[in-house]
Amino acid sequence: MNNSHDCFHCGEPNPSGTNFTVNIKDEDKQMCCPGCQAVAQTIVDSGLTSYYDHRSETAEKGSTLVPEQLNQLAHYDIEQIQEEFVKQDADFNEITLTVEGITCAACAWLIEKQLRQLVGLQFINVNTTLHRVVIRWQKDTLKLSRILTEIQKVGYKAYPFQVSQQEALYTQQAKAYLRRLGLAGLVTMQVMMFAIALYSDFFSGMEEEFIHYFRWVSFILATPVLLYSAQPFYINAWRNLRNRTLGMDIPVSIALLGAYCASAYATIMGTGEVYFEAISMFTFLLLLGRLLELRARRKASETSSNLLRLLPSMATLIEQDKASLIPAKTLKVGQVILVKAGETIPIDGTILTGISHIEESMLTGEHLPVHKKKNSPVFAGTVNITSPLTIEVTKLPQNSLISDIIHLQDSAQLNKPRIEVVADLVSRYFVGALLITALCTYIGWYFIDPSQAFWITLSVLVATCPCALSLATPTALTCATAQLNKQGILIKQHHxxxxxxxxxxxxxxxxxxxxHGNFVLLNTSVYSDFSKQMCIDLASQLEKVSEHPISLAFHQQQKESVQLTDVINQPGQGLQASYHGKALKLGHAQFCKIDKTIKSKELVIYLTLADKLIATFELGDTxxxxxxxxxxxxxxxxxxxxxxxxxxxxxxxxxxxxxxxxxxxxxxxxxxxxxxxxxxxxxxxxxxxxxxxxxxxxxxxxxxxxxxxxxxxxxxxxxDVILLGEDLNKLSILRDTAQKTTLIIKENLGWAIGYNLIIVPLAITGHVPPYIAVIGMSFSSLIVVSNSLRLLK
Structure with missing residues (x-):
């Protein structure tokens, strides 16, 4: 595309004496100016380096793309980059974003509230299970970079959903949790040894200064756990407070910081009890619960990611009888590719030459190979089994059937079902009620038994779990939709x-x-001076404007083209046109004004000219x-x-x-x-x-x-639903899955509500130790997510 003396970004010559470089795939690329350098750097920093692999021409000069003060997100407004991840129509653009930092329904509510204030935003929906956001906006009124900036303003990082980035994000999050979890686990074991010894009076015969010494050691060990391992809880809590909303991490943060401050005061002043072992253990168990929940959520989102992984990155392009490998994403409509036996088809198209069997189970759920021949449609992600095929590209990669399936998965959750809306609302108010309950608990126990007030309040803050309530519905719906997609059933509407x-x-x-709709012309009867073939030609010419399956029966037998004008299609009735100034009609007897109809068990179509019957056609179907x-x-x-x-x-x-x-x-x-x-x-x-x-x-x-x-x-x-393949029995799978999904949602909500109704009174009355409370809270959410995962089986 360019030589070493040209700008890697825009292709213009690099001025002598300049050295503007950007490291792209471990190689320094020369740029012609600071503008191109800045644009290229932001593309690399945002994980969109593949833009350079798949572009068909160089970009515009950087200085004309962005202002002098380059916004970190401005490159997302560049049309060449948007082609890869933005779905466009006449007036609106739509995108699916991956959002880092979403932990509960409050996060979703916060992002939606922030963006709905933007002029030009048509729709937004946040999926807390998949950590994705679907956004639709008016492209002439609002810019994508503005949307991303507004999301960042409320403390979240968003970028276009791509499989490779999603996997990298999951790996990054899992490693971060494991590091924090490992530190908390090691410290918990050390601090618990001192705590057990102290509680068991093993040091009763030891001087006071040594007891203080072990308290100080515990203080030092617990501090990095509080400051590093528990950091995600504080970040989420601060984000919620700053934006005047309530999330589950607020009571968790209050409990951890409260226990730490009280323990630190007791250690420094040499009086009172210390709770460093509880702090370390709480953090360890909470992080363990979050890590397990992260893995469960990833499993729920694997289906769409796996579909995209089916697509090969390269395709064999045939031009002037020469074959060359090119990136599949750069294919254009009308180009011809070769797909050898055993290879995966990279694009939607039509077979030009060759006969083969295609494995389409990944799209339709039907495992028997499908026979394909010339003019048969083929789809990206399916596998050519028996013979090589040459295929003409009919759709761009972003408009392929497999891309539409992914889009439908997201569209199915564009609007939340009524039960999910109610659950989200209840979970937000639940946190407020929890904080009030905890305050009242502390005041009450302060007068009953001051030594127990803090511990019991800590249990109340940690034991309750509104997260389980907010996860009950979306996790089940996500898993059910993913499972139906495996069966070749595409859900378009949320309800x-x-x-x-x-x-x-x-x-x-x-x-x-x-x-089947595969009509065959069984018999033609002529009632005029027209020949049999002429009647077939007239009918076939009329049927060219129709998408009804009947039209194929005539097209196969047409020999001569006939000149017709003013052709009109009346769905469900028939077609009419003008032939030599006379009205030509093809359709049902009533539409053609036929009084004496033909008695037949097959479908009979009438052809009239100037309201006079000239022919009838009997068609068979199976x-x-x-x-x-x-x-x-x-x-x-x-x-x-x-x-x-x-x-x-x-x-x-x-x-x-x-x-x-x-x-x-x-x-x-x-x-x-x-x-x-x-x-x-x-x-x-x-x-x-x-x-x-x-x-x-x-x-x-x-x-x-x-x-x-x-x-x-x-x-x-x-x-509302599209069935891939020919099997009507998928309707029973659809209904049975819906019933099972409803049952699991009820089980999830029953567990979430029942758990909180039982645990809160027990915690208030002092019957739940803090370590039991944190275990209950962590595994309550995990039980809900795991129960939903049964829908994937």
Whole structure:
């Protein structure tokens, strides 16, 4: 891209006598000016060095990109860098950020409160389980660097979510916890030896000065534990206080600092009790709980990270019959790549040459390889098994199916379910109530038994656990969503898992949903002077504007192109156009104004010209193998079923009879489908399954809606859930997972509430020693997270 005499960043010649360098991947790169040096340094410091690996051209000169006083975050506004991690549409940008320092629901509330004050921010949601934030903003009104700056103002560090950075952050956090934990553990063992000896009167015959000596040793040993090992608790507590909110680390910090100050005073003054062993032990157990919780949270977030790891970093580009390896992220739409047998496909595309079997289980959850041939679509992350393929790139890496899956995982949690909102609110007020309770406890015990007042208050502060309450719902929802994604079930809306428990009626479209939608033209009857082939050509030309599966049956047999004008598609009814100044119609009998219909068990389509019948077409379709299974599941679980279709042929009754569907409503328009659904939903909770354009209104209006990935884009955009693959039985997996998720959320909330209701009175009455209190608090959160992890099995 540039030689040693050119600026590594912008490509312009480096002036003689200058020495502006930036260390990139352990190599000093020459820059032409301080502006380029500053921009390159901030890119490196922010972990975005891969920008230089994948850029297709040099950047603009640094002096034109940033002001003289370079903001540390300004590089995130550079368009070339944003391409890698910002999802863009016409008016809005959307990004998923990794945020360091989130510990509880109060942190999420604080970040959301701070950013909602920004003009141009459309949406923000903080996931406390994954430590991620999804943000959508108006790109013409608000800059990404401003968003990141506002997050930093409240004490958190945020940067775009990337798998490598997420892994590095986890490793860094785990090592930091282990260092603090190791120091606290070693000191606890040493200090406990002195404490046990003192408490057991082993030194009763020893002079007073030696007892003070061991107290001073304990004081010295415990000080680094308080100042270093317990530091995360103070940082979080100070952040909460500074921003006028309450978090769990406030009472923890009060307990630790209070015990330390009282012990230090007793040591220095030579009077009173010391609690250095308790300080060390509390810190050790609290850190152990946080480390175990960190590992559990990481397991919950592994699914999306594992999906991204499937993508190869390099691709074999074919240009002018020459093959060359290039970074997969630099591929453009229209380029051709070679994928050998056994290799992972790096990009979404269409097969140009070759026949092979593709392993798609990582996307669909279906483990049987799928046969692929010329013009078949293939997807990034899937594995080519048997033969080499040449593939034309149809989508950019950031728009691939695997990227959309990751995006849907985050989108599923854009809005919190009602039960999670309530739990977050209760947990915040819980901390305030805890502090008041602790104060009242100290005052009460001061008059009852002053020697016990401090210890009992310490137990009250440490024993209670609002963290378990705030983690109960989000951890379960995150694990359930991850598990469904493994099965090829993509959740788009937050309410799905909550609403599915109420579903008692499933409504199915027929064509392309219960049937494969692979229509075959069985018979053509002509009622005019037109030839049979001419009728097929006219029908095929009309169908070119339609995405309905019927169109494929005609396209395969068209031989000549026909000139038509004013083509109009009326979803659910048919198509019409002008042919030599006359109205040409193709569709149902009612749409084509046919009085005498053809009796057939197959689907019959009519072709008229100037309201005169010129031909009829009989088309056949086959049922999906999984259709019987899902209808049987509905019967076994007392769920009513309805077939809601625009097809007016006798095929609808035949399908309903074979599958034993309860109700059939056929020959209905999209508007009629919506009216029927609304009538049903007055007394029942309905799940709608469809795939076509005519299903879009009813999918948008259902309590829960499901679209097949093979369906139209408008149907998938209207649905709450997308099923990858052909298996309708995934609907039963979806409903069963929803029921299990609800049960686990109730178990989590029951444990969190029950634990606090039991432990608080016991702590207030002095029945819970401080070391038991800290163990209970640490493992209460861990139990909630571990219980949620059962959903991943």
């Amino acid at each position: 799905v898992l909550e609403t599915l428990n109420k579903i008692n009626h499933m409504v199915f479209d027929k064509t392309g949903t219960l049937t 049922l999906r193998e999984s259709a019987k299974i899902i209808i049987q599941y509905c019967r076994d679980n007392n769920i009513k079923t309805t077939l809601l279709t625009g097809d007016i042929s006798a095929k609808s009754e035949e399908v309903a009879e074979i599958l034993k569907i309860d109700n059939v409503i056929k020959g209905i328009t999209p508007e009629g489908k919506l009216q029927q659904l609304q009538t049903l939903q007055q007394s029942q909770h309905v799940l709608m399954v469809g795939d076509g354009i005519n299903d879009a209104p009813v999918l948008a209006g259902a309590h829960v809606s499901v679209a097949l990935a093979s369906g139209t884009d408008i149907a998938k955009n209207s649905a």
